[in-house]
Amino acid sequence: MHPQTLYDKLWQQHxxxxxxxxxxxxxxxxxxxxEVTSPQAFAGLYLAKRKPWRIDSMLAVPDHNVPTTVDNxxxxxxxxxxxxxxxxxxxxHFGITEFVMSDPRQGIxxxxxxxxxxxxxxxxxxxxxxxxxxxxxxxxxxxGIGTSEVEHVMVTQCLMQRKSKNMRIWLxxxxxxxxxxxxxxxxxxxxxxxxxxxxxxxxxxxxxIESLSMEGRMTVCNMAIEAGARSGMIAVDQxxxxxxxGRPYAPSGELWERAVHSWKQLQSDEGAEFDRETTLDVxxxxxxxxxxxxxxxxxxxxxxxxxxxxESDPVIREGMEHxxxxxxxxxxxxxxxxxxxxxxxxxxxxxxxxxxRDAAAVARGKQVADNIKQALVVPGSGLVKRQAxxxxxxxxxxxxxxxxxxxxxxMCLAMNADRLQPGERCASTSNRNFEGRxxxxxxxxxxxxxxxxxxxxxxxxxxxxxx
Amino acid sequence: MHKFTILEGIVxxxxxxxxxxxxxxxxxxxxxxxxxxFGPNLFDEWRYLDHGEPGMDNSVRPLNPDxxxxxPRYNNAKxxxxxxxxxxxxxxxxxxxALEDYGFRxxxxxxxxxxxxxNCFKNAILPVVLNNKAVGDLFMQVEKQPGYAVxxxxxxxxxxxxxxxxxxxxxxxxxxxxxxxxxxxxxLTLEKTEMxxxxxxxxxxxxxWLFG
Numbered sequence: 001m002h003p004q005t006l007y008d009k010l011w012q013q014h015x016x017x018x019x020x021x022x023x024x025x026x027x028x029x030x031x032x033x034x035e036v037t038s039p040q041a042f043a044g045l046y047l048a049k050r051k052p053w054r055i056d057s058m059l060a061v062p063d064h065n066v067p068t069t070v071d072n073x074x075x076x077x078x079x080x081x082x083x084x085x086x087x088x089x090x091x092x093h094f095g096i097t098e099f100v101m102s103d104p105r106q107g108i109x110x111x112x113x114x115x116x117x118x119x120x121x122x123x124x125x126x127x128x129x130x131x132x133x134x135x136x137x138x139x140x141x142x143x144g145i146g147t148s149e150v151e152h153v154m155v156t157q158c159l160m161q162r163k164s165k166n167m168r169i170w171l172x173x174x175x176x177x178x179x180x181x182x183x184x185x186x187x188x189x190x191x192x193x194x195x196x197x198x199x200x201x202x203x204x205x206x207x208x209i210e211s212l213s214m215e216g217r218m219t220v221c222n223m224a225i226e227a228g229a230r231s232g233m234i235a236v237d238q239x240x241x242x243x244x245x246g247r248p249y250a251p252s253g254e255l256w257e258r259a260v261h262s263w264k265q266l267q268s269d270e271g272a273e274f275d276r277e278t279t280l281d282v283x284x285x286x287x288x289x290x291x292x293x294x295x296x297x298x299x300x301x302x303x304x305x306x307x308x309x310x311e312s313d314p315v316i317r318e319g320m321e322h323x324x325x326x327x328x329x330x331x332x333x334x335x336x337x338x339x340x341x342x343x344x345x346x347x348x349x350x351x352x353x354x355x356x357r358d359a360a361a362v363a364r365g366k367q368v369a370d371n372i373k374q375a376l377v378v379p380g381s382g383l384v385k386r387q388a389x390x391x392x393x394x395x396x397x398x399x400x401x402x403x404x405x406x407x408x409x410x411m412c413l414a415m416n417a418d419r420l421q422p423g424e425r426c427a428s429t430s431n432r433n434f435e436g437r438x439x440x441x442x443x444x445x446x447x448x449x450x451x452x453x454x455x456x457x458x459x460x461x462x463x464x465x466x467x
Numbered sequence: 468m469h470k471f472t473i474l475e476g477i478v479x480x481x482x483x484x485x486x487x488x489x490x491x492x493x494x495x496x497x498x499x500x501x502x503x504x505f506g507p508n509l510f511d512e513w514r515y516l517d518h519g520e521p522g523m524d525n526s527v528r529p530l531n532p533d534x535x536x537x538x539p540r541y542n543n544a545k546x547x548x549x550x551x552x553x554x555x556x557x558x559x560x561x562x563x564x565a566l567e568d569y570g571f572r573x574x575x576x577x578x579x580x581x582x583x584x585x586n587c588f589k590n591a592i593l594p595v596v597l598n599n600k601a602v603g604d605l606f607m608q609v610e611k612q613p614g615y616a617v618x619x620x621x622x623x624x625x626x627x628x629x630x631x632x633x634x635x636x637x638x639x640x641x642x643x644x645x646x647x648x649x650x651x652x653x654x655l656t657l658e659k660t661e662m663x664x665x666x667x668x669x670x671x672x673x674x675x676w677l678f679g
Contacts (some may be wrong), residue, residue, distance in 0.1 A: 016666045019657055023641045025659060026668055029677050034491035037559065039500035050653075053663075056679055065498065079498040079521055086500050094591035123677065130558040130582060144582055144617060147502075148652075156664055158655040162639065194485055195552040198581055229556065230581050251676035259676045294485050322483065413557075415494045432556060434489045436512045454626050 002101070003269035006309040007201040007237055011140040014124050016158055025158050029123040033060035033096070033150070034109045035087040037128030041092040041151035051093050053157040057337035059089050059118050060098040063108045068378050068405035080416065090279030107381020107407040110134040114218065115383055116334040117247025119353035121236045121263040126153055131348045131431065133224040136197040137217035137231035137411045138240055141201070141267035143230040167200035167229070168268070171208035178465020180358065181216030182350060182429065182448035184208065185223040186288035190298040192278060199228030200276060201243070203268060204234050208282045214243040215354035221413035222349045223431055224296040235267035256436035289461055290333050290433045290446040292323035297433075298446070299335060301308030301463050307331035326435055328423070329445050335461050338445070341455040342426040343368075343375040344438070345402075345449050351380025353387050355449040359429075362467050369400035375402040377409040377416065404458065414439045425456045469591035470649035474573050475618040476545025479536055480609045486549060492565040495520055499537035503559055506568030511537065525631060542612045548605055549576040552581025553594075563590045573619050575626070577602050588642050591649065595620060595636050621646060 003010070018027040025215035045051070052058065065080035084208065085100065090099035099106045105116070110131050111375070119135045126132060126144035128150040135296040149159055165271035169188055189196070200223050209217065217234050223234025241260060242249045251259045286300035297320070299306065306321035308331065324331065329338070345351075345359050356379065357405040369374045377397045385407055388394055394404045411418040411432035420426055422440025431450050433444040450464035457467065496508045498521055507525035514536060516529040530537045536544070547566065553576045563586045574587070574594045587594045597605070607626070609615045617629060618627040621643065626634045630656070645652065657661075671678050 012550065017662050019641065021641045022639070025656065025662075027663070027670065040502045040560075043500070043502070050655075077498075083498050083500055118638060120677070123673065128558060128560075130556065144558035145584060146558055146563075146586035148560060148586065152653050152656065155653050156661075156663065157667070158656055160641075160652060160656065164643075195578060195580070198552070225556075225582075228552070228580060255676050257676070262674065319484050366571055413489075413494050432487070432489070434487045434556060435491055437489050440493070440512055440518050449553050450527065450664075 004269040005268045005272040007164070007166055007205050009274070010122065010124070011163055014121065014141070015272055021162050023162055026124060026161050027158055028126050029057060029127040031058045031153050032109050032113055032125065032127035033058060033128065033131070034064060034127070035062045035083045036064045037147050038090065039083065039086045040151055041154060043150040045094050045154060047287045050155045052096065053093055055094060055197060057157065058096045059113065060096050061106055061109050061112055061255045062086060062087055063100055064409045064413065065166065065238045066101055066408040066418050068408045068410045068418060070404065071404055076417070079118055093156050099333050099373060104382040105385065107384065108348045108351060110222065111351055111380030111384065112212070114138065114140060115247070115381055117244050117250030120244065120250065121240060123264050123372060125256070126159065130225045131222050133230065134218050136221040136231050136245070137214060138260065139233060139236035139263065141231060143234065145227065146329070155192040164201040164230070165199055166203070166273070167197060167276040168203045168205055168274040170277065170279040171204065171206040171280040172279060173208055174211065174467065175208060175282055175285065176356050178299045178450055179464060180448040180450060181219040183285060183288040183314065184282055184297065185220045186290065186446060187282070187285055188280060189223065189227045189289070189295045191280060192227055193227040194226060194296045197227040198339060200229050202227065202229040202232045204232060205268070209234055210237065213354055214239060215352040216385055218352065219349055223295070226431055236263045248321070277368060286452050287448060287464060288450065291327065291328055291335065292320065293318070293328060293433055293435050294432060295446060299325055301335055301461060303335055303336070305329050305331055305333045309368065314339045329426045337427070338428050339371060339460045340455055341373050341424040343372060343452050344378070344411040344426055344428040344430065345376065345412055345452050346378030346380065347430040348380065348409070349431045350449050351378060351384065353384050355429065356384070356388045356393050359453035360396040361448040362464050363400040363402065363457060364396050364399055364451050366457045369455045369461045372456055374404055375456040376411060377402045379407045400457070411438050413437060427452045427461065468589070468649045468651065471572065471591050471593050471621055471646040473618065473620050473622070474545060475502070475616060477541060477543060477614065477616045478546045478548050478605070478609050479541040480548045481535060482550065482601045482606060482607050484550040485552045485555055488554055488559050488562040489556055489637070491554065491562040492559065497559060497561055502564055503568060505565035509565040509569040510534070516606035532627070543570065545570055545577060545621065546596045548602070548609060549574060550602070551577045553579050555580035558582045560586045561588070563587050563592050567592055575602065576604065583666065588645060593619065593646060595619060595626065597626070597634060599635060601634055623647060
């Protein structure tokens with residue numbers, strides 16, 4: 001048989017119907033739903049008197065709007081509250097499983113899917129959220145969709161898609177101490193650019209990927225969209241199986257054995273052809289920090305803010321100049337000399353237990369610097385929070401001067417009350433440093449949890465490997 | 468869905484690469500549970516000098532005189548000229564909803580982000596792809612000539628400039644058909660119900676752990 005890539009296999013297993021014009025009807029195994037991109041889709045169902053095709057494929061959770069303050073979990077904003085209650089009502093009406101705000105399992109949709117074992121290898125997984133690529137870490141085909149497609153999947157369990165091209169990013173070498181999956185994926189985006197993966201499904205592979213935990217792999221696949229690819233994926237191995245075994249929604253007993261047998265095929269065959277291949281050696285990689293307003297504007301901790309004058313392409317140069325004005329940075333400034341106002345640790349990129357352990361290891365026994373107005377730690381889910389508390393991590397953070405919060409998307413996109421004020425500068429473990437992303441006029445620097453914690457302690461960026 | 472066939476209109480130039488969907492429609496407006504009404508908040512942070520929130524009377528907010536869509540010459544523009552990787556970032560369909568609600572039915576750029584590109588077709592917006600050189604030339608001409616308008620002809624896949632020169636563009640046949648006929652894709656897929664059920668039975672036999 002012709003050697004196939006992991007993406008080819010996942011695609012082929014889900015083809016319902018191939019149209020002559022290259023459009024394929026593919027079957028969707030798992031549909032994750034949150035409050036922001038679903039109300040108009042549900043409205044479409046009511047309007048056309050249609051019903052969901054398969055409610056057992058659906059799992060809903062409010063995450064974008066939810067407050068994270070521990071002492072006040074009420075939603076003060078009536079518009080946010082309406083969006084969350086609309087989700088509750090829609091799920092109740094159709095009998096869809098929802099982890100409501102008071103449920104201990106509530107959290108960020110991309111954290112709870114894997115945590116529950118609702119994300120499984122070999123699945124097609126969609127959600128009205130671009131960071132759905134996260135779930136590809138389990139050898140699944142997972143991608144974000146718009147609200148029209150949310151409605152389409154609800155009603156038909158299928159989507160009309162055109163197959164993407166195959167791209168492989170091969171990562172050689174071993175990460176140094178203090179260098180994490182986040183640094184690795186930021187470096188990849190710096191290398192190929194934010195449109196580098198457009199039109200492609202990216203498979204991340206190689207020794208540096210194999211040595212990552214599931215949490216690290218999720219961080220990498222989460223940011224595939226920041227490299228322009230709707231989906232990122234990683235082959236199934238023992239690490240994948242060990243993570244999933246025993247999770248509530250994962251199969252058990254004889255069914256588990258059968259599933260494992262099938263999942264072991266989920267890797268690219270020897271000799272499979274990719275339309276594009278990029279190789280990166282990460283052994284000399286340093287902790288990464290973004291300096292601009294696009295994730296591709298990234299350098300190492302020992303570097304300086306680049307000078308647009310050295311860029312020959314006028315469109316790129318103008319983009320750099322614009323970013324420097326917005327970020328209020330001068331070319332040539334050492335990254336380590338950039339002082340911060342806030343620190344945010346959390347999000348679907350870095351809100352998992354391992355991320356909190358990394359940050360706590362740096363913060364343990366130290367104090368947040370005086371110039372830091374606020375340092376937030378927002379666990380990705382209620383269960384991550386519970387786990388962290390059982391390990392005493394919350395006390396490490398609280399003792400150091402961080403705020404320990406309830407789960408949610410929080411300051412990653414600032415739809416709730418957690419947001420930057422104009423001009424404030426934040427070290428953030430989230431995924432987007434776009435203008436205004438974390439609050440209008442706010443300035444975001446994307447970093448790893450270890451770097452965010454180190455920056456909170458030092459008051460400026462510093463090498464977490466030395467702390 | 469509305470149809471898209473031929474559109475003639477004034478072109479507004481947005482001369483920045485990598486315009487993300489957070490910029491197209493900021494997050495606070497995503498709290499709406501409606502599909503309409505996003506137009507007044509299109510590019511909100513660039514367009515107004517104050518901070519916008521849902522429920523504000525946008526007609527009395529201070530406009531940013533330096534933002535291109537606020538130049539009187541681009542009033543009533545129907546076509547937005549943009550740079551590479553337009554619509555990157557968040558999958559929010561509120562971005563094409565806002566563009567459409569503002570009055571843009573057609574975009575011209577060298578490239579778009581995948582999810583945004585796909586979302587446009589669900590909302591009767593035609594995202595035309597032209598090469599970098601053609602887009603660069605258009606930017607120069609639009610800025611030089613007030614009232615610069617082009618005619619976008621989807622059936623023939625042609626953009627006609629004011630001097631009658633024409634540029635052809637490529638578009639996937641299925642998407643073209645959908646726009647020209649204003650098709651309901653869900654209805655189309657439901658016609659394949661038997662096929663979906665057959666697939667599902669087979670899948671259930673092969674991978675029962677995915678069901679129930």
